[in-house]
Each structure stands twice: as C-alpha cells, then as structure tokens.
Amino acid sequence: MMSESTQYTVGIDVGGTFTDFYCAAEGVAVTTKTPTTHYDLSVGFMQGMRKLAQVQELSFDAFLARIASLRYSTTLGTNVLIERNGPKLGLFTTAGFEDTIFIGRARSWADGLSLQQCRDQARIQKPEPLIEPEMVVGVRERLDYSGKVITPLQREEVLEKLQALVDKGAQGFVVSLLWSFINPQHEEMIREIIEDEYPEDYLGSMPVILSSAISPKAGEYTRTMTAVVNSYIHGVMSDEINALENELRDFGYTRPLTLVHNTGGTKKASRTRAVLTHNAGPVAGLHGAATLGQLSEEHNIIFTDMGGTSFDIGLIEKGEIKTHDFIPVIDRWRTNIPAIEVKSIGAGGGSIAWINTLMDNAMEVGPQSAGAMPGPACYDQGGQEPTVTDADLLLGFYNPENYLGGEMLLDADLARDVISDKIAEPLGIDPFEAAWRIRRLVDARMGQEVYNEVALKGHDPRNFILLACGGAGGAHACGYSPYIGTQRILAPGQSSVFGAFGASTMQIKEVWERSRAIRMYNWAEQKYLQDLEVFNGVVAAMKKSAIRDLRLEGYAEDQIGFELELDMRYGSQYKLTSVEAPALLLKNSDDVSALCDAFTERYSEIYSPEATFPSGGINVETFHLTASIIKPALALQGAESEGPEPGAAALLCHRPVYWEPQQGFTDTPIYDYALLRPGNQIRGPAIVEAAQTTYVVAHGWRFTLDNWGNAVIEGVPV
Secondary structure (H helix, E strand, C coil): CCCCCCCEEEEEEECCCEEEEEEEECCEEEEEEEECCCCCHHHHHHHHHHHHHHHCCCCHHHHHHCEEEEEEECCHHHHHHHHCCCCCEEEEEECCCCCHHHHCCCCCCCCCCCHHHHHCCCCCCCCCCCCCHHHEEEECCEECCCCCEEECCCHHHHHHHHHHHHHCCCCEEEEECCCCCCCCHHHHHHHHHHHHHCCCCCCCCCCEEEHHHHCCCCCHHHHHHHHHHHHHHHHHHHHHHHHHHHHHHHCCCCCCCEEECCCCCEEEHHHCCHHHHCCHHHHHHHHHHHHHHHHHCCCCEEEEEECCCCEEEEEEECCECCCEECCCEECCEECCCCEECCEEECCCCCEEEEEEHHHCCEEEEEEEECCCCCCCHHHCCCCCCCEHHHHHHHCCCCCCCCECCCCECCCHHHHHHHHHHHHHHHHCCCHHHHHHHHHHHHHHHHHHHHHHHHHCCCCCHHHCEEEEECCCHHHHHHHHHHHHCCCEEEECCCHHHHHHHHHHHCCEEEEEEEEEEEEEEECCCCEECCCHHHHHHHHHHHHHHHHHHHHHCCCCHHHEEEEEEEEEEECCCCCCEEEECCCCCCCCHHHHHHHHHHHHHHHHHHHCHHHCCHHHCEEEEEEEEEEEECCCCCCCCCCCCCCCCCCHHHEEEEEEEEEECCCEEEEEEEEEHHHCCCCCEEECCEEEECCCCEEEECCCEEEEECCCCCEEEEECCC
C-alpha cells in the first residue's frame, strides 16, 4: 500500500475484446483488464477503475483524487464509423467539384480491405458514403494555386445553399474548397455565415468543420475526407467523452482526461480533434516498446501485439519511431493525418477459424473475430464459432482455471465440441489436430505479415529483437518468430496490458502541418534557394500556432520542444521522402545546402546512392512541425539477478500439452511467473503462467526473466 502522498499515473487502452488498465506509482505498477463493453465503453472503463482502487485498498473517490495523469486511448470514433451512426452532414465545396468524395481515388474501392477481400473483385464494392450526394452543395468561388482570389465568394449563394441543407436535415457542416490549404479565407467566410445564421444560443446551432483547419495539406480528396471523418465522429465522441469526464468529476476527479493521439502524443480531451484518436491504442503500444527498448538497451525492435481481435505490427529503428503513414486509411476512407504507422490485421485470440468452401475446403483463420461478447466458445457466453483461444485451450497451452488470474473460467469441452463440429469433421481429422492446425495457421499468417512489413522497408529482421505483446503474444511468439527469421524475443511482464502501459509513457505532443511547394535547389538555374523567408515564414506560422495551442494546455513557451520534418522530392519525381530538418529555421545558404544534403543522404539510404539526382532539382512539398512537452520518463523498478536456477516452488505441476501431431500430448512443466526471479532460466518445452498472460516456451527455446520482469526467449541449439 502506498503513502497518502502517492500520485498515480494511469493508462487505459480500449481494445476490441478487453479494456486494459496500467496504474504506476513510485516504480511499482498494478494492472487489470475488463471486457470491453461496446454498447457503452464507459461501463468497462469505470469497472476497471474501481478494480484498480480495490487493488490499492482505497475508496474509489480517494483513488481518483490521487491520480496525477489519466491517459486514455479509445475506440469510440472507430465504433461510430463501423456502426454508421454518426450525424447527417452537409458538405460545402467549390462548384464543379461536388462529386470528388464519391469518385475518390483510383483505388479507393480497396481502401481498408484485406488482400483476400480485394481479390474477390466480383463482390467488392465502394463503401457507402458518409455524406449523401444530395447533401453536397457547390458554391461559385475560386482561388489560384498561390491563394489569390480569382472568383469572390457570394454571401447570398452561401445562405441559399445553407438553407437547402438545413431543410434536408443537416446536423453539421464540412467546408472543403479548392486551394484552401494555401488561403483559408473563403472557408472561414462560410463558417462565419453559418454561425451568424445559427449562433450558439440557438437550439439549431451546428458544428462547422473546415478542411483548412483539420488538414491544411495538398490532396483534395484526402483533405476533404479527413474533415468528413472528423465531423462524422466528432459529435458522438464529444458527447461520450464529456459524459465520462462528468462521471469522473462526480466522484471527485478534478484533472483533465487526456486522450492518446495516433500522431504519438497526448492532449486534453478538450483540445483533441476526433480524427486523431483513431488507432491510438497500437500507437501507444509502440511507444511502450520504445521505452522498454531504452531500459533493455535494445535499439532495433519489431513491435507485435496479439490481442483478442487484432495483431499489430510496428517498427523501432535505432531507438526511434520513424515510420509514419501520411495518408492512413480510417475504416474505408483515405485521410492525410500524420499518423504513426502501425499495421493491423485480423488475427488474435478471438479470431474465428472457418472452412472456405470456395477454396476447396481450405481452413482459414480470421479476419472475423468473436470479440468480447459472445467471445470464444470456451468463454461459455454463447459463442458458437471456433477461435484461436479455443484451440490453445484444447491443446493444453492455457489453464482453464487460471485465465485472467482466475477471474474467468474456461470450458475445454465447449472448445472441443465447436472445433470438432466446425473444423475437424469437415476436414476428416481429430479435433486436436484441427486445433493444432488453427494455431499453426494463425502463427504462419502473423509471421509472414511481420516479415513483409520489415523486409519491404529495407531491413533485415535478423538485426531486430521481436517484442511480443498482447494477451496472446507470449503464447504464440515462438510460433510466429521462425517465419520472421529472428531468434530473440522480448515478452514484457505487462504484456497483456501493453497498450495501457504505452499510454502511460507518452508525452504531451502534437503535429502541425502545412503544404507549401518550395524549390530548395532550382534545377534550371542550378542555384540554392535565395529568399529564405519563403521557408522560414511557413515554419514561424506553424510555431506560433503550436505555442498558442500548448499555452492553452497550461505550458509556457520555454517548456516546448520543436522538431521539423519535411516531405521532399527531386524536381521531376512524384514520390515524397521524409527528412528530418537539420535546423528549424534557415539562417544562410549553408543551412539550405545542409538541408538538401540531408535529403540526398536519406534518399540514398532508401534507394541506394546511385539513385540520387541532385542536379534534377530538390523541392520541399510539406512541413511537419512536432511540438512536445518533455516530462520525466515513467520510472520502472528493476531487481538484481538471482541466478539461472528457478526456485522449487516456481514449478507448479506438469500438464499434458499437444505440441506436435507426431508426438500427441507430452507431459510439460508448468511454472508460476510470480515465483520466478530475475536471471532464472527455463528450457523448453515449458509453459510459464502469469496472472493475465501465458508464455509458451517451445522446444529449442530458452526463457530468461530479466531485471525488469520481462521474458527474454531465445533460440538455443537442440
């Protein structure tokens, strides 16, 4: 029990199956999990918070009063898109471009779909639009590429189109005009007209979202869709988050609720754009991986998180998270927020195994998931489909009486029955071999996805350590690691709540962006940029916005750190390359030359030195300014090594486990994670059971508990 002055840092990650909680103070942490209540996420949230209070032996009010930071990654916005229960929106665009969001990009029909779905082109369809065609209006106005007004906007026309949208039931408005990312004047005029007609003191007041405010970048379709997606989930998220904050305040919590962003930082809920919360949980996990990498002195990390619904993949290179997706897909929509890239596939403990009758009765696993309700058949909550968890239980890898620390009892008979009925009998095999095939298939799929993600970025997976997180990560890491090619696995002690752990490690941070085409090296004149104010003016404007925004968060200017990243290209190319700018502002021609050299160096790293072509001209296309508040890192408590031999009490028992069809069930030692000490080693085959996860150590692997409570699993000679 902590002292009365103890302040807690709490991270929460809402997953598809479970909501995870990580609570730390003075280097000591406690964790818990609750089933995700999709009908109302606040129910599972409050249940988990009450469980944390009980563990700390505090009343709920007293626990909340001692929380210094509450960082929350939520799937609210994702759920709104999946369920299509957002508001009816109206869209203002430039006349003649009303069909932009319906035409989409060349491959917009494939955005957000799996490879398997893309192959089924006879059935594939574009998604139903978030805004109906009759709710899109064009207004006569035009700016040129430099932002100069060519055709002025007419107030009377805007009023006429506004009333038409209101009469059709509009509950909010999106404004996306041509070249507004250069000059937002006309978009701001439309917002003023709408707010004049429907001021805040009217019941008919409606939110107005400008594309120039949400995404001031080139790319008409992606800019518009970013604003549309943000508007679509804005209202529901605002209501839900406000209700959650009010509920917390009713119990005495006085600090702001902080939301995790997919850009790699956190901000107050009141200062967060809804679109930035998408996929925040996996991004939080990737930040947690970077934190553990610093402790373990591991600088090249392949991050994987196998939860109940999805399998997430990310990359840390030389100790830094460098991979961003600047046109990420949210549900079925291509956007252009600067999200950290974490790939997700439908593979997890709840992934459903099924027989594909169109592929000669081939067995497949996922992407469909049983979720938390009803969940796998072995949960005994009405699930009727065989899942990976059912297979793991039937094979003996899980203890049916010690799942989630004994809070949930599993039924192996139900798992056997559903696997036998849906998989084994159609294939003409026994249910144990069917379960083994389910496990092998999901391992192969995950391993191949990881290999592709790493190798196609130009990296050798053998130079990386595999970080296996998620409730099922430790149970499957030895299974999917061989497909990647790495022989070293780090499975964290807080593996099952790793997204929540990662959220607790994140800093206040946001990214500001602007599209501005600037020739840094003119190919025609073979000269560097002379007018430095063209470049510096963009950076200064972004920096001013960042300082103003973070001051509203309660921070002074001297607390803010800045980093500048630029999208650059050779003059005749289309593809952009991201480059870290050597300096925030350009002071002289030497700085311009240094920036161009940095681009050439980065380009040569990716495409080889022979591919560089500086004489073709070098352009900057987009500015990304990251502003962050650096605070002390989350303190973790380590322990001294006590030698390789586990204590006698750590060996709980032996249990039959089905490792291979040729061997059948093999008597396997079962260890208690809580009774192991740093330095203890266990050679496979063996199983280590923790309160909320299970580590499966296969034949040819060795488990070592490190000083931070993490499992280091390495391949050893047989």
